[in-house]
Amino acid sequence: MHTKEKTSNVVIRFIIAVIVAAYVLFPFFLVVINSCKDTSSITANPIGFNGISLSQLGQNLLDVIYNTHFLFWQAFGYSVIITALSLVLLAVLGAMAAWVICRNHTKWSTVIYFTFIASMIIPFQVVMLPLISTFRDTGKFIGIPMLQSVPGIIFAYLGFGGAMTVFILNGFIKGIPMDLEEAAAIDGCSPEQTFFMIIFPLLKPVITTVTILNGMWIWNDYLLPSMMLGQNGAVKTLPVAVQAFVGSYVKQWNLILAAALLAIVPMIVLFLFAQKQIMEGMIEGAVKG
Amino acid sequence: MDGFSSQRKLISFVCLIGGAILAIAGLGMAIGKTGNPLRGAAIILGVVAFFVGLYLFPTLKHHRSIVNIIFLFPLLFAFAVTVIIPLVLGIGYSFTNWDGIRVRGFVGLDNYIRMFKQPSFLWSILITFLFVVFNIIFVNLIAFLLALLCTSRIKGLGFFRASYFLPNLIGGIVLGYIWQFIFSSVVTKFTTALFDSRYSMLSETKTAFVAIVIVYIWQYAGYIMLIYITGLNTIPGDVLEASAIDGADAMQTLFSIKIPMIAPTITICTFLTLTSAFKQFDVNLALTNGTGSVASFFGNYLTNGTEMLALNIYSTAVINNEYAFGEAKAVLFFIILAIVSIVQVRISNKKEVEL
Numbered sequence: 001m002h003t004k005e006k007t008s009n010v011v012i013r014f015i016i017a018v019i020v021a022a023y024v025l026f027p028f029f030l031v032v033i034n035s036c037k038d039t040s041s042i043t044a045n046p047i048g049f050n051g052i053s054l055s056q057l058g059q060n061l062l063d064v065i066y067n068t069h070f071l072f073w074q075a076f077g078y079s080v081i082i083t084a085l086s087l088v089l090l091a092v093l094g095a096m097a098a099w100v101i102c103r104n105h106t107k108w109s110t111v112i113y114f115t116f117i118a119s120m121i122i123p124f125q126v127v128m129l130p131l132i133s134t135f136r137d138t139g140k141f142i143g144i145p146m147l148q149s150v151p152g153i154i155f156a157y158l159g160f161g162g163a164m165t166v167f168i169l170n171g172f173i174k175g176i177p178m179d180l181e182e183a184a185a186i187d188g189c190s191p192e193q194t195f196f197m198i199i200f201p202l203l204k205p206v207i208t209t210v211t212i213l214n215g216m217w218i219w220n221d222y223l224l225p226s227m228m229l230g231q232n233g234a235v236k237t238l239p240v241a242v243q244a245f246v247g248s249y250v251k252q253w254n255l256i257l258a259a260a261l262l263a264i265v266p267m268i269v270l271f272l273f274a275q276k277q278i279m280e281g282m283i284e285g286a287v288k289g
Numbered sequence: 290m291d292g293f294s295s296q297r298k299l300i301s302f303v304c305l306i307g308g309a310i311l312a313i314a315g316l317g318m319a320i321g322k323t324g325n326p327l328r329g330a331a332i333i334l335g336v337v338a339f340f341v342g343l344y345l346f347p348t349l350k351h352h353r354s355i356v357n358i359i360f361l362f363p364l365l366f367a368f369a370v371t372v373i374i375p376l377v378l379g380i381g382y383s384f385t386n387w388d389g390i391r392v393r394g395f396v397g398l399d400n401y402i403r404m405f406k407q408p409s410f411l412w413s414i415l416i417t418f419l420f421v422v423f424n425i426i427f428v429n430l431i432a433f434l435l436a437l438l439c440t441s442r443i444k445g446l447g448f449f450r451a452s453y454f455l456p457n458l459i460g461g462i463v464l465g466y467i468w469q470f471i472f473s474s475v476v477t478k479f480t481t482a483l484f485d486s487r488y489s490m491l492s493e494t495k496t497a498f499v500a501i502v503i504v505y506i507w508q509y510a511g512y513i514m515l516i517y518i519t520g521l522n523t524i525p526g527d528v529l530e531a532s533a534i535d536g537a538d539a540m541q542t543l544f545s546i547k548i549p550m551i552a553p554t555i556t557i558c559t560f561l562t563l564t565s566a567f568k569q570f571d572v573n574l575a576l577t578n579g580t581g582s583v584a585s586f587f588g589n590y591l592t593n594g595t596e597m598l599a600l601n602i603y604s605t606a607v608i609n610n611e612y613a614f615g616e617a618k619a620v621l622f623f624i625i626l627a628i629v630s631i632v633q634v635r636i637s638n639k640k641e642v643e644l
Contacts, residue, residue, distance in 0.1 A: 010441075011440060015436060018487060020435065020449075020453065021448075021453070024452055024453055024455065027471060039353060043474070044480075046475045046478065047475055093364045097363075100357045100360045112365065121564075122372065123567075123568050123619070123625060125602045126379055126623045128375075129375075129606050129612055129619070130374075130617075131375040133389060134370070136377055142319055142332055143325070143326050143327075144329035145471025154415065156371050158364065159368045160372065162364045175520070216457075219460070221537055222457070222570075232334070238460075243462050244464070246575075253470050256466055256470065260467050263460070263463045264459055264463060267456075267458045268458065278596060279515055282512060286512075
């Protein structure tokens with residue numbers, strides 16, 4: 001239908017698109033160039049190329065990586081472990097729960113399902129204060145610390161991510177024909193075999209979606225880890241480490257931006273590889289959520 | 290006769306009984322405050338063993354129900370401990386003078402009455418609503434325009450879509466600091482040159498508020514754009530063709546066909562921008578930390594000019610150590626959010642029907 005469109009219109013639209021892209025990407029550009037400067041060059045000219053050097057970038061990065069408030073590798077490692085384990089557990093346990101809720105038409109499964117849906121509107125602020133005290137007390141009670149610990153925070157992500165995960169998976173499982181499961185049962189599959197050997201492999205696309213949605217949220221989350229792990233604890237995730245670092249270095253912009261660069265790069269690298277999946281996952285999550 | 294080996298029966302009963310004993314022993318050690326470091330491990334191992342026993346339980350009739358319970362339990366348990374119990378406790382605490390560790394007494398509605406007498410909190414509610422309204426309008430408008438741009442015929446569409454979406458990948462804390470740098474070091478260069486004003490946008494309440502809105506649009510519009518693109522792509526091509534044949538120009542097509550046909554998408558996007566703007570915390574914390582002076586608000590001088598609700602709750606509880614008071618504010622926050630979301634969905638659904 002657009003075949004008769006004027007070339008001038010197309011050119012104008014292209015120019016607008018370029019300008020918007022320049023505006024959107026400008027902050028990233030600033031982070032990169034200013035990570036390559038020392039403080040005085042930034043003060044002199046924060047948007048120019050003068051004062052840039054690779055050795056300065058290396059210097060800044062090293063300063064940040066080995067800073068005692070930041071400890072990049074440690075924070076990065078904890079972020080990876082916490083995110084990865086939470087995602088795997090959410091996918092497996094979420095699929096198990098969603099399957100049971102979806103395939104049982106009892107009063108209980110309906111109650112559980114609607115409790116999950118209703119809970120999605122609960123803001124974190126309402127639960128965070130009692131959550132911390134509950135976790136602290138439980139940790140003391142059972143002698144295994146729940147705060148400032150990796151298992152504790154993964155457990156919390158399981159609780160907070162569960163509702164949305166089940167909701168999205170449930171929508172998908174509904175579309176899988178019951179005949180498939182009945183055939184498996186006739187062939188002698190036990191329910192757990194049916195789930196793990198037949199249903200779970202079919203969930204691959206929707207598990208990709210929930211993993212992306214949960215992953216974006218857990219990787220970037222600040223409030224929950226800052227409350228549970230503390231600013232100065234031994235265990236820190238990347239956003240908490242960035243906050244702790246900036247709090248300790250007032251306005252040393254070359255270092256702050258180098259820290260930001262380190263925090264951004266893993267996400268951008270991932271995006272370059274899985275751009276399509278990430279964008280589709282985010283859309284599907286929104287449309288179904 | 291029942292087809293279960295005696296070995297399996299034995300394992301099942303041993304696990305069930307052993308697990309129960311172990312878990313109860315662990316609980317006993319915990320309740321008795323013996324300080325035995327093995328009590329946690331005992332409880333966990335006991336529960337796991339109990340479930341293994343339950344799984345191997347020699348029954349065909351109830352096997353499905355047992356599997357259901359085992360499949361549901363882990364997630365439901367985590368959900369109950371992290372969401373339901375804290376929610377119930379939190380609502381309870383909001384009527385007491387809880388200090389984060391213990392409850393000293395019941396104070397009734399005191400916390401709730403007190404927050405409405407606190408000008409800084411009322412101000413937070415006010416600017417949160419302003420922020421939400423600004424965001425719903427601007428994020429949706431800009432995202433929709435970008436979606437139109439990204440569904441038209443231009444070169445490099447894939448690149449433009451990806452780059453508009455890119456800011457959404459980055460956490461609020463990190464991008465808050467990046468933008469703090471931009472506002473305090475880069476924008477001031479321009480304002481110095483143009484208006485001879487060295488002041489950072491972040492140092493004045495009004496402009497700092499605008500700054501937060503700008504950052505938020507920058508972060509969020511690309512994501513909302515993707516959803517609008519999906520919506521626009523679901524409009525059947527023949528409908529657009531028919532309108533072209535009937536002689537509709539671009540504007541008519543937009544207002545009479547595209548917008549009505551993507552009404553459900555508009556509902557989704559409005560809901561998303563509404564709830565996420567309402568809960569905004571990270572950018573607020575990193576960009577301004579809620580600072581900004583207000584000369585007179587009901588005759589009071591305020592220093593939390595850009596502090597939105599989520600941040601206000603955080604600083605009340607965590608910074609000022611007024612846990613019960615902060616919790617009461619959070620409960621109100623929850624109620625407002627629930628009401629606003631329900632009203633928004635209701636209104637949108639009505640509108641969708643009309644369109």
